[in-house]
Amino acid sequence: MTDTAQAASGLGTADSRREQMLRAALEVIAERGYADTRIADVAERIGISPALVIYYFKTKDQLLTESIRYLDNIWYAVGQRRMAELPTAAARIEEIVAMSCLPEADAEPRSSWTLWLDFWTLAARNPEVAGLRQRDDERWREMVSSLVTDGQQAGEFRVVDADNFAILLCSLLDGLAIQIALDDPVVGPERAFDLCMQFIAEQLGFEWKDSQRARNGGYQAGQSNGARQEGR
């Protein structure tokens, strides 16, 4: 599966190839785990020879490392875009929680929660990846932090220390993500989402009414612009 899509569509050359490989690598990592990902797997997935993979990325390590970077960037970009489309701080923060907890209808290869587990594990030993992860975490904390500040100025939220709150929330999200990634029978996506939102609403002192967010699909029933589709 998979290969055809792009392979058929003719994009053989140039940097689309690179990207194709990065994507394939992420898929394989998600399935087999970082450590068990072989160059041959990635190659096979897009129907090319292993040698070609090395042709583009000098080493296996480079391929995998770059694919992680790729994931990281995409994910952050998606976050930014979505934030921009939402009107209130409360809605934005809810979207962040949703991104962390709720699987999306259009399951991208970049999703798959287990990818983040591998990411963390890798960061523990690979300094380059460690730096990446750190920056990434910092970015999310800042996003949350400034969101909170905004919300406070707009009178949506009660006054609490934004930085501390950001650390708390981001850590909580990571922790919940583990449960979700590992399919914990007690802490599924919905429950994680609800608990987290309750926590936030309580901390920031705003009303949060459960329901609304119909599973996947969209982030908010009402709120107009039902368009957002996350192209691919």
Next chain:
Amino acid sequence: MTDTAQAASGLGTADSRREQMLRAALEVIAERGYADTRIADVAERIGISPALVIYYFKTKDQLLTESIRYLDNIWYAVGQRRMAELPTAAARIEEIVAMSCLPEADAEPRSSWTLWLDFWTLAARNPEVAGLRQRDDERWREMVSSLVTDGQQAGEFRVVDADNFAILLCSLLDGLAIQIALDDPVVGPERAFDLCMQFIAEQLGFEWKDSQRARNGGYQAGQSNGARQEGR
């Protein structure tokens, strides 16, 4: 290096050998990561032949899997023991947080936060380990949950849903553990500990005064046996 300590101390035969290997395995995993742990590393560490490792554990997989189980059990047992020694629910819950956040003076091989990252990553693909992890998580949640209930009955804590709180706290602890494991410059052990305790105190409605807990040194000055040194 390393070998000497135990090797010299005579415990050569029988099941102490097994345990010695399990410990060594954990050390190596902590250093090199689960995926990069070789049988030869474990053997070398205690100065034996790789073949001997296979003699005791039929396969590499078995060795590693068992070492994870070993870690899991020890950690939980330590938790139980410590809980038993503390008088109030508040103190117990603080100890749990400390165990999750604060490195201890007598750094056991079993510690090393990165071990947990590997544990989770492994659980994502290895059903056996997945079961282990799930049970483990459940145990901690129950511990917290019943702790909260106790505290409530004793009038120490305000009334909140104990199960939900347990999920929240355990997830938060996991999330903070990631930051700590990866040496995040912003979220170090102390800050994680403080933030977490503040959160708890607020949720459960009790007073928590920072100070007290002098960094490492274990939870309680006393503890006698200053001997245990864990060679290395």
Next chain:
DNA sequence: CATCTTTGACTGAATGTTCAGTCTAGAAAC
């Protein structure tokens, strides 16, 4: 416009290394 030349994408067949696991046989322990 027919021919060479160049260049970039790509492959299949080696090569070499790294390990897990086996096998043989010696030393202890009981």
Next chain:
DNA sequence: GTTTCTAGACTGAACATTCAGTCAAAGATG
């Protein structure tokens, strides 16, 4: 004198990486 341990040498398979080219399109050259 079995049975339990243990080491050392060895095997076999799995891979990453290299190498020597193939192939086709794009430019030169005449």
